[in-house]
Amino acid sequence: MDIPTNNLSAHASKNEPTDTPERNGGTLPRESAHEWTGCIRSNRGQFRDEYGRTLHLRGVNVSGNSKLPTNPPGSTHLKEGFFEHKHVSFVGRPFPLEEADEHFGRLRAWGLTFVRLLVPWEALEHEGPGIYDEEYIDYLIKVLERASRYGLKCFIDPHQDTWSRFSGGSGAPGWTFEVAGLDLTKFMETGAAYVHQSARPTDSGHTAWPTNYQKLASATMFTLFFGGAIFAPNATYQGEHMQEFLQRHFCACYRHLAQRLQHLSIVTGFEVINEPHFGYIGLKSLHQFDPLKDLHFGDAPSALQSMALGSGIPQEVDVWVKSWPWPTRKNHKRVINPGKTSVWLPGRECIWRQHGVWDIVDGQPRALVPDYFTKRRDGTPVDFGRDCYLPLIKRYTTEILSVNPDLLVYFEPIPNEDPPELSPEDDSPQLVYSPHWYDLKALFNKSFNGLITHDVQGLSRGTKNVLNATYFGVTGANKNYKGQIRNIVRTGRKLVGDKPVLFGECGIPMDMNEKKAFETGDYTHHTNFLDAMINAMEASLVNFTLWNYNPHNDNIWGDHWNGEDFSIYSPKPSRSGSRAGSRPSSRLALNSSEDLLDVNGDAVSVDGSEKADPPPTPSTPITPFDITDVYFSEGDHNHHHHVGGRALDAVIRPYAAKIAGEPITMRFNLKTLEFKLVFTTDGYNPATVLARQDKAELTKSGGAVDEVAGQWDSLAYVTEIFIPSYHYGDMNHLSVEVSDGEWKYVRERQTLYWCYDATYRSQSTSRSAGRFLWSMFFGQPTDAAADRKVTHIISIGPPKNELELSRSWITILWKWTIGWVTGWK
Numbered sequence: 114m115d116i117p118t119n120n121l122s123a124h125a126s127k128n129e130p131t132d133t134p135e136r137n138g139g140t141l142p143r144e145s146a147h148e149w150t151g152c153i154r155s156n157r158g159q160f161r162d163e164y165g166r167t168l169h170l171r172g173v174n175v176s177g178n179s180k181l182p183t184n185p186p187g188s189t190h191l192k193e194g195f196f197e198h199k200h201v202s203f204v205g206r207p208f209p210l211e212e213a214d215e216h217f218g219r220l221r222a223w224g225l226t227f228v229r230l231l232v233p234w235e236a237l238e239h240e241g242p243g244i245y246d247e248e249y250i251d252y253l254i255k256v257l258e259r260a261s262r263y264g265l266k267c268f269i270d271p272h273q274d275t276w277s278r279f280s281g282g283s284g285a286p287g288w289t290f291e292v293a294g295l296d297l298t299k300f301m302e303t304g305a306a307y308v309h310q311s312a313r314p315t316d317s318g319h320t321a322w323p324t325n326y327q328k329l330a331s332a333t334m335f336t337l338f339f340g341g342a343i344f345a346p347n348a349t350y351q352g353e354h355m356q357e358f359l360q361r362h363f364c365a366c367y368r369h370l371a372q373r374l375q376h377l378s379i380v381t382g383f384e385v386i387n388e389p390h391f392g393y394i395g396l397k398s399l400h401q402f403d404p405l406k407d408l409h410f411g412d413a414p415s416a417l418q419s420m421a422l423g424s425g426i427p428q429e430v431d432v433w434v435k436s437w438p439w440p441t442r443k444n445h446k447r448v449i450n451p452g453k454t455s456v457w458l459p460g461r462e463c464i465w466r467q468h469g470v471w472d473i474v475d476g477q478p479r480a481l482v483p484d485y486f487t488k489r490r491d492g493t494p495v496d497f498g499r500d501c502y503l504p505l506i507k508r509y510t511t512e513i514l515s516v517n518p519d520l521l522v523y524f525e526p527i528p529n530e531d532p533p534e535l536s537p538e539d540d541s542p543q544l545v546y547s548p549h550w551y552d553l554k555a556l557f558n559k560s561f562n563g564l565i566t567h568d569v570q571g572l573s574r575g576t577k578n579v580l581n582a583t584y585f586g587v588t589g590a591n592k593n594y595k596g597q598i599r600n601i602v603r604t605g606r607k608l609v610g611d612k613p614v615l616f617g618e619c620g621i622p623m624d625m626n627e628k629k630a631f632e633t634g635d636y637t638h639h640t641n642f643l644d645a646m647i648n649a650m651e652a653s654l655v656n657f658t659l660w661n662y663n664p665h666n667d668n669i670w671g672d673h674w675n676g677e678d679f680s681i682y683s684p685k686p687s688r689s690g691s692r693a694g695s696r697p698s699s700r701l702a703l704n705s706s707e708d709l710l711d712v713n714g715d716a717v718s719v720d721g722s723e724k725a726d727p728p729p730t731p732s733t734p735i736t737p738f739d740i741t742d743v744y745f746s747e748g749d750h751n752h753h754h755h756v757g758g759r760a761l762d763a764v765i766r767p768y769a770a771k772i773a774g775e776p777i778t779m780r781f782n783l784k785t786l787e788f789k790l791v792f793t794t795d796g797y798n799p800a801t802v803l804a805r806q807d808k809a810e811l812t813k814s815g816g817a818v819d820e821v822a823g824q825w826d827s828l829a830y831v832t833e834i835f836i837p838s839y840h841y842g843d844m845n846h847l848s849v850e851v852s853d854g855e856w857k858y859v860r861e862r863q864t865l866y867w868c869y870d871a872t873y874r875s876q877s878t879s880r881s882a883g884r885f886l887w888s889m890f891f892g893q894p895t896d897a898a899a900d901r902k903v904t905h906i907i908s909i910g911p912p913k914n915e916l917e918l919s920r921s922w923i924t925i926l927w928k929w930t931i932g933w934v935t936g937w938k
Contacts, residue, residue: 145862146770146833147171147224148264153381155521155545158611159775160656164829167772167792169654169779170266170615172227173220174661176207177672177680179231180272180283187278188673189309196298198279198287203236204252208664213256216664217263219682222751223758223765224835224863228260228267229384229617229658235278235286238366242288242358245366250373261379268523269380270617271367272387275325276334280306282322283674284387285334292350292358293337294461295330303456304414304422304430304449305329309675320557321411322675326390327402329419329456333464335392336486338363339501343489344394348464360505364512371516382521384547384617385509388528391497397487399471399480405573406529408557409433410441412449420471421478422449423456424463428478438579440557498526498533510541523547525617526605529573534608546605549618550598552646559625561642566590570597587641594649602653613656619646620660623759624671624678631668636760643763644783651768654776659764681764684757750861751838761839767909771833773869774905786840787910792832793902794869830854834865836909848913852906869905 144150151162153170160168181187182201185194207230208216220226232253237245260267273284279297280290290297300306306328307321325331336344341356348355367383374380396402399417402409414422414430422428427450436442457463465471470485471478488494495501510522523545526532532546553569555561566584571577584593602614621642623630630636650657663672663680671678755761766781767788774792781788838860841847847858849865853873858865 141857141859141866142828142831142833144264145221145835146864146866147221147226147835149226149266150264152378152519153266153521154519155542155613158606158613160613160615162771162828164773164827166829166832167774167776168656169768169770169772169776170227170656170658171225171768171770172229172265172658173225173681174229174231174270174618174658175216175220175267176231176665177661177663177674177677178665179203179206179236180233180274180278180674181206182236188670189675190670190673192310195310196279196287198235198297199240201235201239203233203246203249206236207231207256210252210255210259212664213259216662217260217265219754220265220662221263222754222863223761223839224768224770224837225659225662225764226263226265227656227658228265229270230257230267231270231272232370233272233284234363234366235284237370238362239286239288242362243365245369250370254374254377257374257377257379261377266379266381268382268384268521269367269370269374270384270387271363274388275306275322275331275390277331279308280328280330280334281308281325281675282331289334289359290330291458292355293333293348293464294458295333296456296458297330299454299456300330302450302452302454303329303425304412304419304428305456306331307411320408320676323408324410324413326392327407327416327419328414329423331390332392332416332419335390336394337392337464339389339391339497339505340394340495343495343500344486345464345468347468360508364509367509368512368516371513371520375517380520382523382543382545383509383513384523384525385506387617388525388549389502389505390527391501393486394495394497394501395487396484398483399485400483404439404441405575408440409443410435412447413443414449417471417478417480420463420465424466424478425450425453425455426473426478427451427453435558440554496533503533503535503539506544507539510543514541514543518543521545523615523617525549529553529570531604532608535610540610544609544612545615546609546612547615547617548601548605550601550616550646551619552594552621552642555625555642556622559622559627561621561625561638563587563590563638563641566593568593568597570600587645590642590645591648594645595652598649598653598655602655614653615656615658616650617658618660619650619657620679620681621646621760622678623680623683624668628668636762639760640762640783643760647763647766648780651779651781654779681759681761682757683759750842751863755839765837765839767834767836767840769832769834771828771831773828773830773832777904785910787908788834788836789906789908790832790834791904791906793904794871795902830868830871832867832869832905832907834867834907834909836860836863836865838863841911846912848908848910850906850908852904854905856907865909867907873905874901874903 153160153162153168155161156165160170162168181189182203183205184202185191185197187201220228236249239246257267271284274282276282277285277287277289279287280300287297295305301308306325309322326335337348337355338359339356341348341359342354345355350358353361363386371383393416396416399420400415402413402415409431410433412430413433414428418428418430427448429446429448431443432445432447433441434444465485468485469481471480473479486495506522506524513520513522520543522541522543524532525547528549532548535544552561552566554567563586566589567579568577568582568584571582572579584590598616605614606612621639623639625642626638630639647657659681660679661672662682664682664684666672666678666680666683668678668683672680758764762783766783768781769776769779769790769792772790772792774794776790776792778789778791836847836858842860847865849856849858851867854867854869856865856867
């Protein structure tokens with residue numbers, strides 16, 4: 114189908130438009146594409162606004178440092194005050210209030226305006242059961258009030274990793290271990306957890322923390338929390354069963370937070386729990402874990418050995434090291450807990466020994482019921498998702514919706530597992546499916562060079578062998594990741610129903626490849642890696658929040674948590690300039706001077722308006738592929754926000770935030786800067802265009818039920834696309850081609866508004882040959898026209914002369930020589 118070019122709006126406006134600029138008798142929206150001031154709700158498998166438009170939410174986790182207290186400083190390389198768990202404060206997370214304008218202004222400039230806000234259970238209820246830190250909640254309210262000025266929306270993430278900071282991760286308060294009778298100061302000594310604060314310099318390092326899921330402290334707590342009533346029915350605390358005690362306090366804590374935040378429209382909902390884990394539930398044998406599903410690295414005691422170690426019985430355990438083609442292999446053995454220390458508090462003993470799971474026979478620990486955690490006492494099989502996780506989802510949802518029935522509740526499966534199937538009794542229209550995805554091999558090795566990637570998902574599930582799970586080049590990485598994301602989405606919707614899908618976490622290790630980018634300023638591999646990942650998200654038309662934005666990141670300690678470094682922003686640039694001949698993908702070379710950014714937040718005003726600094730000196734492109742670099746360096750008025758950004762070429766990209774129909778395709782080509790959106794509407798009848806909403810709601814939203822002309826008067830007909838000045842900032846005009854309707858590009862808002870023509874009927878719409886011949890002679894029947902799907906297309910890119918440059922003979926030659934490695938197109 115030929116797409117006409119609308120030349121009426123070919124040039125960017127020179128000044129910020131008024132609040133209600135006129136347009137063909139109508140008005141443009143008051144906000145930018147990526148700003149959210151209205152409601153966000155779930156309807157027919159998508160997020161939608163009050164006009165029925167499909168919303169594409171894109172943002173970031175804020176922040177990785179929120180796992181850690183500010184007082185005492187909680188960085189995992191610091192030991193002082195670590196065990197004073199009842200006397201901590203998270204006030205100041207995710208960043209000091211005086212820095213809030215700077216950070217929220219940056220996120221808005223980058224188009225990352227949907228925030229997954231980390232609020233660990235420990236931050237709220239660290240002092241003791243039912244004692245909430247109201248000072249911290251007051252601080253959160255101030256942060257959220259400031260964020261709302263920038264058009265942001267968020268949802269609350271009760272973040273956890275391996276249960277708690279004290280078992281090597283983050284999340285639950287220290288007193289939860291006391292409920293179970295565990296002495297958290299003895300975890301490292303007894304092998305109950307790998308805790309970075311207590312680790313030796315020669316220990317396994319940053320990749321060891323996930324192994325805590327198989328160790329005694331974390332596995333016991335998750336088992337009690339999700340399945341204590343089944344597997345430890347005799348375990349009580351203050352006369353109450355441990356599962357009930359823990360779940361009751363957990364749900365009540367976040368219900369209390371919901372009550373405190375209920376006046377803030379910026380909060381769209383609450384997540385149930387980050388990356389839930391089954392603990393011991395479902396473990397087929399106390400003698401071994403599954404190395405295909407459970408990370409074996411460093412000390413790898415079996416469940417039986419962990420229980421014995423916790424009871425003061427030394428054990429010789431396997432030690433695993435990195436290997437190939439499998440991630441790790443067994444290397445040697447070592448003795449743990451030679452001092453015979455008990456992990457149980459005075460007067461308490463191993464819960465699992467009390468329940469007959471194991472005992473000491475002939476002086477040695479012996480499993481009495483090796484498959485104890487697979488079934489109830491009557492022999493009925495236990496399914497973690499159905500019998501343990503779904504009841505929590507239902508209970509938590511009820512608690513949150515009792516505060517506000519319009520809140521959304523986000524839930525996710527165990528990482529790399531399918532979600533539990535939702536029955537009508539378990540379901541709620543407010544539920545949102547929110548899985549996570551990472552390239553686990555790249556994460557584990559902190560390495561990506563664009564040569565080889567693997568489908569770890571397929572390998573762990575046994576659906577692929579090493580050969581057919583191997584992909585070559587960046588083109589292969591794109592195919593690999595698209596397939597994995599597609600499988601997650603399809604399987605998820607099959608099991609949980611037609612719900613919005615938002616990937617709560619996805620990201621890349623910025624310190625990969627031995628931190629070479631920190632020295633060279635060349636983030637090419639990071640950009641290719643992240644671009645392939647986001648391409649996969651866009652191919653499946655899913656929403657996502659990147660992991661993560663951490664304003665306290667640095668190049669030595671990364672995100673200050675267990676050796677991780679994922680932040681797309683680091684306030685301390687790694688170098689002052691980019692070496693000649695390399696693409697300054699991190700943009701540090703163009704923005705390293707101190708005068709470009711006032712770290713006290715003075716770069717933006719209190720009301721959220723942006724301050725535009727003078728553009729830097731223009732530069733000459735290094736290669737035909739440096740279109741983005743040229744336009745960034747020649748006048749991006751948001752350039753002060755980009756200081757410290759990492760791999761921003763891939764992070765910042767155009768996307769349709771509000772779509773006046775059902776999206777079919779949305780993609781962005783980083784090398785050519787071409788963006789394409791395809792969506793459909795239900796014929797040209799406005800009453801069906803607005804997501805089939807009733808007439809009363811249609812009139813309320815400003816739509817005209819009996820009117821086809823003047824569509825700008827109703828936002829139901831307007832698609833809003835984020836066009837980042839980072840990529841397109843100095844272009845005097847864009848090349849925009851549309852199938853129908855009118856568009857307006859407002860550069861200062863980084864937004865292109867496109868109002869489709871409700872009378873338009875695409876020629877590509879499928880129809881029978883008989884109907885086609887009938888319409889040729891007698892016209893299209895009215896009823897059929899109203900019910901047919903109409904396709905609308907928009908293509909956006911740089912000016913044609915620049916686009917042609919990127920497709921010159923030099924580009925073709927370049928592609929032929931190294932295209933299989935780089936994936937350039």
